[in-house]
Amino acid sequence: MAVRNPFVLAGALWGLVLGVCAGAAASGTTVAFAWLFMFGDSPWPAWAETAVLGVGLAVAVAVFLAILWLGVRFARRARAAPDSEAALLRRQARIALVAGIVACLGGLAALGVAGIRDTRERAQLDDQRAFYETLRADGQRITEVEATASPTDRSLRIVLVTDGRRGGHYRLNWSLVAPGYDAVLAKGVREDWLAPGGNRLDLAVDATEIIGAYHKAALGNDEVNVEVDETLRIEISLVPILADEDLAALPPEERQNLERGLSDLGDHQVARVALRFAIHGSDYRLID
16 A cells, blocks of 8 residues: 555546646637637627536546546556565655646646736736726817808818817817718818817818819819709817827727727717809809
């Protein structure tokens, strides 16, 4: 029994270590398979988590029992060995047992380090999410859009009113679209420093540019003498320009969304303006 027990204990310890590793690998493989071929980014059913844990547990138990059986088999072989080999077998049994203990302790240490790292990452992500929610709640939002045609100075004037508890540097993107032709008649980008609270932004767009672009998109630049009544769409986005330290404090996916113009930190509005204008050859003018 002096030789047999160390082999059995070593088998149990190694079975525990390898079983946990194999179970974790099986669970990860199951998740990857289910994501690629079954559920993808769609909502997963409630039983999916139970199934993944069940697969991992089944593999872990199977590996544990297999390694334990090997330990028992070596123990039986050692018990039947001649006395001349007893010293060597005892040494092998002790080495296997010590190696199993070291492997268990190493696994527990690795799990502890991973748990501490996961806790820190979760805390950091919670802080990033809280900062994002604060920015989203306090950022400047477009509360009013007013567009007025001014025939006297041949321009379209657009007035934006914004409001928000947080001021700062913002980028304004705007475009004027003819919906019936899905054509962008004019667009622009500007950056402004907005104060906390209410702000007013004024844009002046050259009417000649708008009418010329409409002439090309709708009439193919043909020589015509027409008067046009058209309702145009104004698409506006107001996005904060954050300092490097503020960007670093955001969740990674929100930093990417901000770069792509998809972040909820910005505000996106659509308004419409009715224009009446005349096209006489290459002469363009607004009509009251």
